[in-house]
Amino acid sequence: MIGAVVTFKTKSHRRVVMFGEVAKSLLLMMDLKVAQRGAIGAADVKAALEQLRSALDASRKDAAPESDDPDEEPGVPMDVRAWPLIELLEAAQREQDAVMWDSD
Numbered sequence: 451m452i453g454a455v456v457t458f459k460t461k462s463h464r465r466v467v468m469f470g471e472v473a474k475s476l477l478l479m480m481d482l483k484v485a486q487r488g489a490i491g492a493a494d495v496k497a498a499l500e501q502l503r504s505a506l507d508a509s510r511k512d513a514a515p516e517s518d519d520p521d522e523e524p525g526v527p528m529d530v531r532a533w534p535l536i537e538l539l540e541a542a543q544r545e546q547d548a549v550m551w552d553s554d
C-alpha cells in the first residue's frame with residue numbers, strides 16, 4: 451500500500467515528493483506496480499517515461515471541459531502535477547540512472 455507522501459529519487463536529480471494519490475496515478479500510468487517501495491531500472495527509465503507521456507496525452511484528450519461556475523475552483527491537471535517527476539525521469543534517462551521511490 452502506498453502512503454500519504456511518496457519520494458522519488460535518482461542520483462542525477464533532486465528528490466521529488468508527491469502526495470500518495472498523485473504518485474499512485476502516475477505509477478499506474480507507467481504500468482508500474484503500486485507499492486510502498488519500488489524502482490525503475492536504468493534500462494527501463496526510457497520506456498517508463500514514454501508510457502507516462504503517452505498516458506498524460508490521452509488523459510488531456512479525455513479531460514472534462516472546465517466548468518462555467520465562477521465559484522468552482524479549477525483543479526490542477528495531472529500533466530502539471532507530473533512535471534517534476536518527468537524532469538526527474540529525463541535526468542535519470544540522460545545519466546542512465548535508476549529511479550527509486552519510497553512512501554511513508
